[in-house]
Amino acid sequence: MAFSLQLQQIFLLHTRFCSQPKSITNPLISLKLPSIHPLAFAQNAAVSNIDTGVAAIDTSAEEVLLPPQLKRELMPKHVAVIMDGNRRWAKMRGLPVALGYEAGIRAVRNLIELCGNWGIRVLTLFAFSSDNWLRPKVEVDILMSLFERALNDELENFARAGIRISIIGDSINYSGQHDVVQACQTIAQKVKDGIIETKDINSFLIEQELQTNCIDFPCPDLLIRTSGELRLSNFLLWQLAYAELFFSHSHWPDFGEAEFLEALCSFQQRQRRYGRQSS
Numbered sequence: 001m002a003f004s005l006q007l008q009q010i011f012l013l014h015t016r017f018c019s020q021p022k023s024i025t026n027p028l029i030s031l032k033l034p035s036i037h038p039l040a041f042a043q044n045a046a047v048s049n050i051d052t053g054v055a056a057i058d059t060s061a062e063e064v065l066l067p068p069q070l071k072r073e074l075m076p077k078h079v080a081v082i083m084d085g086n087r088r089w090a091k092m093r094g095l096p097v098a099l100g101y102e103a104g105i106r107a108v109r110n111l112i113e114l115c116g117n118w119g120i121r122v123l124t125l126f127a128f129s130s131d132n133w134l135r136p137k138v139e140v141d142i143l144m145s146l147f148e149r150a151l152n153d154e155l156e157n158f159a160r161a162g163i164r165i166s167i168i169g170d171s172i173n174y175s176g177q178h179d180v181v182q183a184c185q186t187i188a189q190k191v192k193d194g195i196i197e198t199k200d201i202n203s204f205l206i207e208q209e210l211q212t213n214c215i216d217f218p219c220p221d222l223l224i225r226t227s228g229e230l231r232l233s234n235f236l237l238w239q240l241a242y243a244e245l246f247f248s249h250s251h252w253p254d255f256g257e258a259e260f261l262e263a264l265c266s267f268q269q270r271q272r273r274y275g276r277q278s279s
């Protein structure tokens with residue numbers, strides 16, 4: 001219950017600070033508009049999307065100061081992160097789990113700042129999945145109260161910075177499979193109501209019905225998962241179709257600037273072919 005109040009606040013923030021591109025016909029093109037600078041913070045089992053059309057943090061390409069290892073023209077527009085290893089980080093130090101998540105939240109703050117500084121427009125964080133409800137109640141409660149506190153603490157700062165947060169998911173939790181299922185249900189209903197015909201169904205239409213529809217979000221270019229796990233765990237299943245994957249051995253609370261830089265350098269060395277032949 002307390003958490004839904006937060007969601008309400010987030011959506012208020014969303015309505016107030018988000019500046020949407022006008023006359024969008026192709027969502028991918030719309031996100032390249034230089035006047036729109038979305039930075040996203042996906043919360044939930046998924047996170048969200050932060051969009052800033054606000055001059056105060058308009059990090060248009062020319063103004064962004066990048067570390068020398070990175071090439072501006074090869075920067076990802078959207079980074080998605082599975083923030084694994086908070087409990088293990090705490091256990092390794094003989095600390096309670098809650099302190100692992102608190103350290104994880106500090107790593108989130110740091111990453112948001114780095115993305116803002118380096119001109120990455122959208123950041124999506126996998127914070128709580130449908131499967132996470134199966135964890136001991138005490139751990140779920142800890143996570144929920146930390147989300148609530150972190151969002152309460154940060155909302156004003158985000159608003160001031162013009163950062164827009166979108167919560168992705170079915171109420172609090174998120175499942176990539178569920179997102180595809182709900183998109184199919186919406187489309188089936190439109191066919192039933194005679195709004196579209198079966199032959200109109202294509203990947204663009206499905207994308208539009210996803211909770212992360214590409215009008216607000218370009219699909220992630222880069223997925224980072226920490227803590228050495230090599231799985232997608234039901235995260236952004238459709239949207240990660242052409243994402244480059246980077247797996248870090250660091251536990252999430254230890255994922256800082258050096259680790260992010262390593263992931264971005266690795267990303268910039270990839271040859272992205274989107275299913276085409278190599279050149």
Ligand SMILES: CC(C)=CCC/C(C)=C/CC/C(C)=C/COP(=O)(O)OP(=O)(O)O
Nearest residue numbers: 043083084085086087088104105127147150
């Ligand atoms: C406001 C906001 C977005 C906060 C984010 C807080 C945060 C770091 C959440 C991570 C949640 C989570 C279920 C991680 C996965 O495993 P695990 O880390 O619980 O444990 P593991 O060591 O068993 O992988």
